[in-house]
Amino acid sequence: MIFSYASPRGLLLVACLLLSLSVRAQLNTELLSTVHYPVRSSDVWGYVAPDGTEYALVGVYDGVSIVSLADPTDAQEVVHVPGQNSIWRDLKTYGEWAYVVTDQGSSTEGLTVIDLRQLPDTATAYHWTPELEGLGTLRRCHNVYIDENGYAYLSGCNLNNGGMLYVDVFTEPGNPVFVGTGWPIYSHDVFVQRDTMFTSEIYQGRMGIYDVSDKQQTVFLAAQPTPFDFTHNVWVTEDGRTAFTTDEKANAPVAAYDISDLTNIEELDQFRPAATLGLGVIPHNTHVWNDWLIISYYTDGGIVVDASRPNNLVEVANFDTFFGGGAGFNGSWGAYPFLPSGNVLLADISWGLHVVGVNYVRACWLEGQVTDADFGTPLSGVHVEILDAQPNTELTNLSGQYATGIATAGTYRAVYAKEGYFPDTVSVELDNGVLTIQDVALHRAGLFTLAGLVVEDGTSYSAPYAMVVFENGTSRHEALADATGAFNMPELYAGAYDVYVGAWGFRERIIKDYVVSGNTGMYIPLQRGYQDNFLVDLGWETREDPTVIRGSWDRGEPIGSYRINGAVASPEYDNPDDLGDACYVTRNIFGDVEQGDVDGGQIYLTSPPMDLTDFASPIISYQTFFYNAGGDGNPNDSLFVRLMNETDTVLLEVITESGHEWRDSSVFRVADFLEPTANMRVEFETGDASPSHLLEAAVDVFAVSEEVIVQTAEPIQTVQWRVYPNPFHDVLHVEYDFDTFNSQPRLELRNLQGQTLATHQASPYQGEWRLPTNLPSGLYLLQLWDGNRLLGTEKVVKAR
Known part of the structure; x- marks a missing residue:
């Protein structure tokens, strides 16, 4: 039975301005328009009608949405083809027909065939669910790909153990003909070019490569494990020399492989978005167009990577479709970069279709080798970063080699850092499409032992079992003080560290840029009180x-x-x-x-x-x-x-x-x-x-x-003092009468949690204190101190 569909479900929300203000990241891209759906979206594909009109075909939970891009700044759904409810739909086109698969446990649609010849007015569709001899009835598939010869390759179906099914869609357009099967190995996705098939054998954790020139006799050529053993998607360059894969796992990379010699496949590079490195972001699908990768990267949205130097994959454009952050299976499901206009289609799971213009640029590449300045030996694990608003990061390999880059030309500082060596900063001139070579030699830093003591501020009492952390950009060292507050850092390289100190019963402290330059001691006073910002483990x-x-x-x-x-x-x-x-x-x-x-x-x-x-x-x-x-x-x-x-x-x-x-x-x-x-x-x-x-x-x-700390070391002596005006705006006047000061009097302003916000060395009898201008309005505690003796506390109010 053939079904005909004409009118869309009603005007959908087109929110270009709203979304352009809300997206989290945008580099070398421009949002042209969006179509928001009331249901989830999945994959997206494109179609160009004989009259040149571009269309987006979007898999949605309840069918397929066909969107006219006659005006890409005002995308409009023109046809909705209903379908069984499913969060998985994949779509491809050949000629004037679209072929759609659905993968849900209860799916029975087989291969949905959509006639696009009457667009934008209507479209007809039917479900091809043949009974295949020796296999059974085709009900569902996970993916479909159609090669340049007009063969459709169905993967992850309910037949052949999820292995490949081959279908002729060119002999009689709109009437598929089953022609054969591949190996019975479940394939999540598939790409075919010049009779070479690349399968994403996700549960085998590998990219499979097969000769499918004879659809009755599939020949295995090679296989390549991928970094996270969960191969989700493969795409190949037009010259067939380089393959790119995604593993659908948190923190997994997009990997590049030299496949020019199938007997010796070589990994060339791995790409992960530096802006969200280590945050669990998941890559989904990658496509290749003119040596750029266009990647749907779930919560990171759509990312464009220059892959013209496949050993140095550099992000050159992005558009974040997802309003949140973090990780998970949200955000951009699919990307389509093959429209003649050059516009990219992004399908966001929760929002819908995004039509995005991309300024494709070549990367500014920076490559070189880092060595030991004394011995000339290569240094691995050196952190290399170009100081720029665009996040980037790289580590040297076992040969000391590194390859990195950014999207925008200019003069930058590149920082090279490794534990045990003094960091070096080099000025580099970077241009789009130009490879800059910068070799660096790092000098060794001395290795020292640091002994320290953590004590109660103002007394000789110890701060027992304090946790002390030394941290910089390349290393982290922890020590637990003993019952006397003593700790030992036996191996600290020379350099600057941030020191974090915490002990239960004391207020935490950070000492910024503490320089270690020899075998020295360290004395760390902590104020009494209970405070935990959880930067160290204090025993909860x-x-x-x-x-x-x-x-x-x-x-x-x-x-x-x-x-x-x-x-x-x-x-x-x-x-x-x-x-x-x-x-x-x-x-x-x-x-x-x-x-x-x-x-x-x-x-x-x-x-x-x-x-x-x-x-x-x-x-x-x-x-x-x-x-x-x-x-x-x-x-x-x-x-x-x-x-x-x-x-x-x-x-x-x-x-x-x-x-x-x-x-x-x-x-x-x-x-x-x-x-x-x-x-x-x-x-x-x-x-x-x-x-x-x-x-x-x-x-x-x-x-x-x-509000007032009990002083047990010395009794508080009587003091008469006056604070005005109260409430105040920015200036406090303080007058006091006290017989004997042991040291210069000190004023401290605290909040109600006891945190010291400002300190002022006062004159012997009276003075004026101009307080910080960014002090919020509210109630504060003003304290007068003589050394370690608290002489008085007054409540003061900062007026609005």
């Missing part, structure tokens, strides 16, 4: 109910998870104003929120014990992130925060409001809930109640502070 305890299916409290730099529409479900970053880049977050893994949220029970995060008896009025503060959505019915999960001492447990708050950002700080006075004792803890509990919903949570910037 985590546990889960036995019923938990998945989910835990994980400490680290948050990766971020997103809904299919791009909505943030767990944070991609920790609080930007705290120390370091870590927090505690539920199940910090790559992927969709559906794969990484908490399921099946409650999970708990509990602080180490706190002695709050030395505080006059302790205040607990922290920040949280809480997301709860999806599922059946209204979301019903919570984040509970409790305070505990030796005998009692009280509830500080219950968070049920779902959001996409870090919440404002929660602040509680301990005495309002429990009497401060020597063994107190804070616990965060969350979990997935029945019926199940999506649940993510995070905790950061934990602190205990107070």
Whole structure:
């Protein structure tokens, strides 16, 4: 039966301006128009009618959308061909016909054949579901490719174990004829050129290469494993000398291979987007046009890579279709770069079709060798970076060779760095389409031992079991202090480091650009108090109910998870104003929120014990992130925060409001809930109640502070002082009368969490203090100090 379809489903949203303001990345591209669908999209292909009109054919959940690009700045759906519901559709054209496959467990459409001859007015379609002798009835396939001779190659079908099926679509256009089968090895995708077939044998983890000149006798030629053993897609250059593959795995690359000699296939390079390196982004499909790769890169959108030097793959254009970040199976599914206009079609899973103009440029290549300056030997593992707004990164290989580049010509600084060597920065002139050779020799850095002591600021008491981290761009070294606060770094190369120090019962500290130049000692004072930005492990305890299916409290730099529409479900970053880049977050893994949220029970995060008896009025503060959505019915999960001492447990708050950002700080006075004792803890509990919903949570910037710190070393002497005006704008006047100062008086301005925001060395009797202009309005604590003696505290208000 043949079905005829004419009118579209109604005017779809064309949101060029909205999307151009919302996309996250755009290099050498221009958004021309979009077509938004109310259902999911999958792959996309193009078609050019005899009158020269270009069309986009988009696989959508409920069929195929045919979009006129007569005006590429105003793309319009002209025909919708209904189909069975499926999140997988693949499309190709030959002549004036389109051939579509659907891959869902219940699919029965076989090969859908669409007559495009009556566009833009109508299109007719039918489903080819032949009963193939010795095989069975064709019901579904994962992919289809049509070569230059008019043979269609069906892969991942319900027949032949998912191996290839060969179909003649040229002898009688619109009437396919089955002509043979390939090897019975499941193939996820396929590319054919000049009777050589390249299969993506995803479960074998390899690219298969076959001679299909005789459709009755497929001949195996070669196979090549791909980097992540999950070969999803293969495309080959026009000259047949280079193949490019994708593995549909988090952090997998697009790989390039020299296939000029099938008995000796050689990997040439691997490409990963530097902007999202290590964040779990997944490559999907790559195509080759004029030695450029046009890649649908899921949450990174569409990426164009110059592959004319296949040993040095360089990103030269991109357009991010996905509103969120992070990783998972969201964003750009397919890309089509073969229209005569040069425009690229991108199909985004949650949004729909994007028509994008691309400024194709050749890369500015930078290549060379890095050696040891003393011995001339090649250095592997040297980090090479061109300092530019376009992210880029490269490591030298075992021969010390590197190959990198950027998209925009200019004069740049290139930095070469390796642990154990002093870094070098070189000025380089880069031009599009030009290879610049830059060899570099690095000088060895000395290797030293550093011993240190972490103590309480202002006293001789130690800060026991402090965690000390030395970190720079090439290395990270950790040491745990002993009970006396002493630590030892036995092997530190000369150079500058950022030093992170934390100990429970003290406020964390970062020392920037600390220079190691010899066997030296280091003295690190920490202020008393409880603070944890989670940049080091200070001993929080985590546990889960036995019923938990998945989910835990994980400490680290948050990766971020997103809904299919791009909505943030767990944070991609920790609080930007705290120390370091870590927090505690539920199940910090790559992927969709559906794969990484908490399921099946409650999970708990509990602080180490706190002695709050030395505080006059302790205040607990922290920040949280809480997301709860999806599922059946209204979301019903919570984040509970409790305070505990030796005998009692009280509830500080219950968070049920779902959001996409870090919440404002929660602040509680301990005495309002429990009497401060020597063994107190804070616990965060969350979990997935029945019926199940999506649940993510995070905790950061934990602190205990107070308005006045009890001084036990010396009694506070009476001081009379006056602060005006109060409220103030930018200037405070301070007058005080005190008999004896042991040192120059000092003024400190603190927030209610006890953090010191500004310090001022005051005159002996009175003075004026012009405060930072970026100080937000609100309540602050002004303290007057004589050395380590706190003489007085006044509440002051910064006016709006």
